[in-house]
């Protein structure tokens with residue numbers, strides 16, 4: 001196959017990208033995005049600050065721009081994200097306790113109702129674990145009680161039973177890290193107690209501080225063995241080493257329940273860390289060596 005999406009589909013997987021509504025008028029951008037990818041994540045437009053700028057007043061204008069572009073072009077959509085300590089609107093940042101807990105529940109219900117039956121997988125909870133120590137990150141949500149994550153997942157399951165429900169985080173790629181083990185233990189606990197969780201999103205933002213490690217495959221297979229799908233949700237690699245990109249793809253292909261890969265943007269110039277030139281297309285839209293490496297890996301060799 002000659003595109004990333006078609007090559008991934010040979011094994012029943014998808015290959016996606018993050019999309020920004022603000023770039024959908026740029027044909028150099030949409031041409032590549034439409035040709036190569038068959039899964040879309042809104043880079044910012046489905047986040048809490050975007051979708052509920054005032055409490056109880058939902059705004060899906062930009063989220064729907066991304067959603068409609070994706071569906072009109074035959075792509076599936078990952079929802080990102082419903083409960084997160086970051087990118088909260090000001091009104092939510094100032095809440096605490098049971099009021100915040102209820103606001104979180106109302107937010108999940110409001111957004112999931114709008115997209116009911118239309119989303120492949122939701123990142124229900126994003127980045128809830130601390131960078132070191134293996135425990136929870138302190139946040140206003142965490143201070144509402146340790147059960148906030150499972151409440152979010154139970155709420156989400158009821159709101160849209162058709163969507164896969166994911167926990168998504170960064171720096172949980174390396175199997176030896178405490179953060180990885182912390183999230184692993186949470187998922188194991190959720191599965192043992194029947195808390196509804198279907199997938200784990202490994203963001204996979206690799207750089208010199210948190211580089212790709214060959215134990216990534218162990219991380220993927222270990223999560224999968226708990227009975228959840230694994231998705232690589234925000235892949236980018238500082239410097240875009242073709243070898244590292246191929247390793248990531250081959251690690252996913254090696255695990256049946258690794259269902260797809262999303263890169264966090266189309267061209268280097270679209271990246272949240274464009275100085276790292278971490279993506280598969282350069283700023284002019286040319287395919288980089290990493291692109292060819294990924295395509296070859298998806299094609300089986």
Ligand code: G3I
Nearest residue numbers: 018043044080081086087126127170203205234264271272
């Ligand atoms: O849209 C406004 C614009 O109107 C304003 O003029 C400008 C001035 O700062 O800001 C623009 O918003 C920015 C937005 O990106 C769109 O470009 C925000 O300031 C900026 O904070 C925001 O950054 C996003 C970041 O999440 C916020 O946390 C990045 O684009 C986005 O790539 C990044 O994505 C996250 C994932 O959601 C979760 N995992 C990590 C990943 C990378 O940080």
